[in-house]
Amino acid sequence: MFGLRKWSTPVLRPAGPFIVGGVAVFYLVAKMQDAMINSDEYKNDPRNPAVAAGKKDH
Template identity: 50%
Template sequence: MSLLGKKFPAPVARPMWPFYISGVVVLYGVNAFANVLANTDEFKNDPRNPAAKNPKADH
């Protein structure tokens, strides 16, 4: 008696490949858009911006 019940030979990865590809494309687009927004004039000098230059760390 198995813990998960009877195994069925159903394909999982092959019919799901369009969703995997679209997920990667959406995540890449969101990352690129977030980087563009973080480098705008409004948020360029924000101390919470990880890409901002921190003058205190230079000393």
Template identity: 55%
Template sequence: MAFLGLRKWPTPILKPLWPFMAAGTLTMYLVSKAQDNAVRSPENRNDPRNPYAAQIARESLH
């Protein structure tokens, strides 16, 4: 018998959604790596519009 729509056992949430969470994590990681490689590419390394240009220049001096 359901009381106000509540069941005797809770509906599982994590068990059926774990593939989507794993795929989302993997996608975020790969996009982050692609962005980092694009920012550090030779054609964008010295571009004045690059917000990481100063940081890349400091790292290359060491």
């Protein structure tokens, strides 16, 4: 009764678009965050985490 069955339940195929969408959103948000941190408006702001980490390439 339990164990391997004749028809296994598909998991990755129906969830594939959601996984790809999640990865794309994660990547795009990370790129936007990096662009905003390195913008001229926040380049020398003391609240900028890149300044606090000691990045000198600003």
